[in-house]
Structures are given as structure tokens and as C-alpha cells.
Amino acid sequence: MTKQVLVVxxxxxxxxxIWAEDVFRQAQFVPxxxxxxSDVMAEDEASRKALLxxxxxxxxxxxxxxxxxxxxxxxxxxxxPRLGLYGSAWLVYAPSIDACVIDWSEVERLAVEPDVPQAxxxxxxxxxxxxxxxxxxxxxxxxxxHELDAATRSSDRAQSALDFLRGLxxx
Numbered sequence: 001m002t003k004q005v006l007v008v009x010x011x012x013x014x015x016x017x018i019w020a021e022d023v024f025r026q027a028q029f030v031p032x033x034x035x036x037x038s039d040v041m042a043e044d045e046a047s048r049k050a051l052l053x054x055x056x057x058x059x060x061x062x063x064x065x066x067x068x069x070x071x072x073x074x075x076x077x078x079x080x081p082r083l084g085l086y087g088s089a090w091l092v093y094a095p096s097i098d099a100c101v102i103d104w105s106e107v108e109r110l111a112v113e114p115d116v117p118q119a120x121x122x123x124x125x126x127x128x129x130x131x132x133x134x135x136x137x138x139x140x141x142x143x144x145x146h147e148l149d150a151a152t153r154s155s156d157r158a159q160s161a162l163d164f165l166r167g168l169x170x171x
Contacts, residue, residue: 004081005029005170006096009161010088011103012128013110019103019157020086026162027171029084032077040072047072062092069093088132091139099168101146101161102132108150144168 007029009020015034024031041047047068054061070093077083091097107128111121136145146164148157165171 004077004083005098006083006085006090006094007165007170008085008088008090008094008097008100009103010086010101010132011106012088012132014106016086017103017106017157019154019161020084020101022158023101023161023165023171024084026158027082027084027165029082030077030080031084031086032073032090034086036076037069037072040075041068044068044071059089062089066093070095088135091135097140097144099144099146099165099170100136100140101148101164102136103148103152103157104129105148105150105152105154105157 007024007027009017009023011017011020021031023029041051050065050068054064069089073083073094085094085097088100088102091100107125110116111125113121116124136142146161148160152160162171
């Protein structure tokens with residue numbers, strides 16, 4: 001595998017977001033197709049076995065699944081110098097992340113839904129942030145993390161992320 005620049009963008013719990021696609025395109029990162037990664041893993045007996053073994057909590061068991069995700073990533077994208085990964089699980093799965101941008105707007109939107117009791121919304125918000133921050137603290141240097149709060153306008157998310165990446169010399 002060649003030396004790669006790896007950037008993770010996420011708006012948990014969404015599977016993708018338009019602002020992230022814009023960032024990958026403008027910063028010239030090849031976006032990793034998470035479905036293609038899953039397809040490669042499904043073809044591999046050891047990966048399939050590991051996924052089934054951890055199917056009850058695949059997100060919480062990311063460390064156990066990381067070698068299989070890395071192998072699939074290398075198979076599909078091993079010669080690509082600049083990769084854009086969507087989803088904070090890649091902090092665990094990928095070998096070394098150069099930067100990460102987390103957008104909290106979806107967590108906030110879900111936490112304040114009209115049918116969600118305030119205490120439940122607060123709990124969801126707290127648990128979501130705690131979960132992501134545990135990952136970033138373990139796998140990322142603090143200066144490599146940029147967080148977009150819920151007040152960041154949709155139209156400003158991509159620009160904020162790009163400015164952050166430029167500041168690190170990555171865009």
C-alpha cells in the first residue's frame with residue numbers, strides 16, 4: 001500500500017452527507033465507497049465470519065473488525081494517494097488518519113425531535129458525543145479534529161471543513 005493521506009468526515013448517525021461529498025471533491029480526495037468495502041468483505045470467508053461473530057454490535061466491536069476493513073480498503077484503494085472516508089468507524093479501521101471533521105447537526109436534530117422527551121434527547125446527545133470523542137482521543141491527535149456544531153449553517157459546513165484541511169496542508 002502506498003503512503004496515503006486519509007481524511008474522515010462524519011455527520012453521525014447519517015450514512016453520508018452532501019457537504020462531505022463537496023469536501024472530498026474540492027479537496028481532491030477519492031471517496032471510499034463503503035458499500036464496495038462491505039461487498040469485498042462479504043466475499044472473504046474470514047471477514048464474513050468476523051462480521052457474523054460481531055453482528056450484535058459491529059460499531060462497538062470496531063477494533064475486532066478493523067483488520068478486515070483494512071484488508072478490504074487496501075484491496076480496493078491501496079494505490080490511491082488521497083482517500084476520503086465517511087464515518088467515524090474509519091478512525092478505528094484505517095491505519096492512520098490525517099484529519100477528521102465531525103458535524104453534530106444531525107445528532108442535534110434527532111435530540112430535539114418533537115416526540116423525543118428532553119431527558120432522552122440530552123442522553124442521546126451526550127452518549128453520541130462521548131462515543132465519538134472516545135474514538136478521536138484514542139486514534140487522532142487533538143489538532144487533527146474539527147467539529148461543526150449544530151449552529152453551523154448547511155451552506156457553511158463544507159467551507160469550514162475545507163478551511164480546516166487547508167490549515168493542515170491537506171487541501
